[in-house]
Amino acid sequence: MPARKIPKNYRSSTGIFQSYKNNQSIAYESLLERDFYLLLEFNQDVASYEEQPFTIRYLRNNTSYKYTPDCLVYFNSNNKKLPCVFEIKYSSELKEKKAFFEEKFNQVEQYLLENDMDFKMFTELDVDPTYLANAKLLYSYAKLQNQRLLSSILNISSKYGELSLIELLNHISTDRYIQAENLPYVWHLVFQNKLKIDMFSPINNQTIIGLSHA
Secondary structure (H helix, E strand, C coil): CCCCCCCCCCCCCCEEEEECCCCEEEEECCHHHHHHHHHHHHCCCEEEEEECCCCEEEEECCEEEEECCCEEEEECHHHCCCCEEEEECCHHHHHHCHHHHHHHHHHHHHHHHHCCCEEEEECHHHCCHHHHHHHHHHHCCCCCCCHHHHHHHHHHHHHHCCEEHHHHHHHHCCCHHHHHHHHHHHHHHHHCCCEECCCCCCCCCCCEEEECCC
């Protein structure tokens, strides 16, 4: 449960993001936070994550203030990475409040290191626009459950190896209506990391799709 309740704020975009990796809803208070959570869903190194995970205190001008991190990310054990606290801010805000954030986060980072956690900043400059656009498309097909279609697509991918999207669909059927029925399930399998594509290239009919060996 978040340490701090995210308030409604007319100056920012608050909402709820459905995390399939955590099997629960995650609250966000900016579109950048929402995009960050979406990217975590596609990061195979990430085991789970939580928003507003805990609250600590730091000093400024001899006064104690509360600080609640934006997100705490846990990595898969085989990566041997420490849990990492991410502060999610737009680069313009970091620039405008540089002195304040440096003083604040220097203390926070020291506390986290002493408690076996890393600390990183995340801004919109860390987002690849093509990767994000692809992630949004794939995420929209996350809930599909027709096992017959899923199994059929995986069998074709296993039999023929890497194929372009249009080649894969043509192996399924030359009927355009049947192809249209199967296409969402191709993207569902990519979301599940059972099929793979180049996430840094725009998705189109020539996108190469193959079995994921992760």
